[in-house]
Amino acid sequence: MEPDSLPTEIILTHPRQSLGSVKLDWTPQPGNYLDLEGKTYAVLERRHRYHLRSGRYRLHKVAIYVQSAPRPSEKSLVAGRWVIGDASCRYNAHSELIRCAVNPEGPCDRCRFYEPVEA
Structure with missing residues (x-):
């Protein structure tokens, strides 16, 4: 394994399956x-897998849970x-x-x- 690479398992959340x-x-x-393979996925969650x-x-590997987006x-x-989105809007979730x-x-x-954020 290269020192800068991270073994990562990609798991689709719905329907739940390993990619x-x-x-x-x-x-x-x-x-x-x-x-991945011509499709775009949003990362929803990351979990670390350890070995003793x-x-x-x-750290043994990382599992990320994704959905198509x-x-x-x-x-x-x-x-x-x-x-x-536009973070200057009052309703933006900043997410x-x-x-x-x-x-x-x-x-x-x-x-x-759209409503600008009041200072």
Whole structure:
């Protein structure tokens, strides 16, 4: 195994099935997107799997739970992380997984509910 690669099992949440194992050179976080075999998936959850070796637990592999999702076209940088949609809107969820409560499918630029955040 290369020192920078992370053995990762990809698990589809619905219907629950394994999509296989890959070695990633980055750490998948919930809210990230992953392209696998021509399809795009949103990472929902990450779990670490450890083995006990020589009296110590060592990271063996990571399992990520994903769902099929289109890559969002609108993103905003908030406090050092990317969120979906226009973060200057009062209704934006400031989340990597959901845009907002009133218009979760978007787009933000034509939303009739847009209200700027008051300072």
